[in-house]
Amino acid sequence: MLQTGCGSEQPNSEPTLTPVTVKKSSSGICHDETSASYERTKNFTAYDSISSCVDSGGRLPKGRVNNPVNEALEEGRDFVALYDRSDWPHWSDDDGDCQNTRHELLLTTSQxxxxxxxxxxxxxxxxxxYDPYSGETVADSIALDxxxxxxxxxxxxxxxxxWSRERKKQFANDPDNLLLVQAxxxxxxxxxxxxxxxxxxxxYRCEYLRHFNTVMDKYExxxxxxxxxxxxxxxxACKS
Structure with missing residues (x-):
């Protein structure tokens, strides 16, 4: 029987809980307090930040990330300046023969x-x-990107x-990173x-993945x- 008279301490009938900042649902989605599904998510694992939830294998709700800066912040990466395609000069004509990178590849790869x-x-x-993504052959260059x-x-x-602008230009025009495929x-x-x-x-998927990783390794x-x-x-899975 609990004593509640003067000078006695009233026991706390509820355990002290650490505030939950981020909930990873049973389906693996990371919800913080700004998520519309935060209160509805009852079966979850608690994390102290979005980045720690993502690092555990979770993912962000659809529509949560809408630009490269927010994505970097949400996923705990270094801050990334906004992407501007004009900073990556592409389809250059360095040899001055009037054929840019695209048309030189069209010329050299045609069967x-x-x-x-x-x-x-x-x-x-x-x-x-030949388009390796689809396995089809294309005769009209307009249909290719x-x-x-x-x-x-x-x-x-x-x-x-x-990277420097020159490094970005090198990457954007590197034949090792270019494929003619259906637009x-x-x-x-x-x-x-x-x-x-x-x-x-x-x-073709395993070859594509290896190609992607080779370019990544080349440019670190x-x-x-x-x-x-x-x-x-x-x-x-590709090895099995």
Missing amino acids: APVGFKTDNECNVLTGSW LDHVVPLKWAHGHGGDK SLNRQKGAKGPDEWMPPRHS LTYIPSEKRIVDRMLH
Whole structure:
């Protein structure tokens, strides 16, 4: 029987709880107090920050991240300046022959004689190109995009923001990081890494992942922990 008279201490019937800042739901989504699902999330693991939740294998709710700066802050990375595509000069014509990077690759990779737009042979219009993303052959260059295997914006957010303009230009025009693919697939891919997008042709996915990683290693880019876990699982599956 509890005594409640003067001078006695009233026991606390409830345990003292550490305030929960971030909840990782059973489905692996990290909710902080700004999330619309925060109060509704009852089955969760508690973390003291978004970055520690993400590092544990969690992910952010859809629509939570809307620019490279917020993404860096949410995921505990160094602050990244806003991406500006004009800082990455691409499709250059360093040899001055009127054919830029795109048209030089169209010319050298065509599996058939090419047709030019005009007699000065600056712009390639027709030929025969194999798209490894789809496994299809394309005859009209207008239907092709020159894809950066490691996208410029993705590189910017994973270490490339600190490069000089000349280094960015080198990366943007490096043939090791360029593939001619169907425009629709390149635009579907956007600036996504391999944890978010893979080519629809399943038999090419392991080669694509190795290609992506080779370019990353060449330029010393790094995955964030949550991306690396996904990529490592895919690489393991490629070996089995």
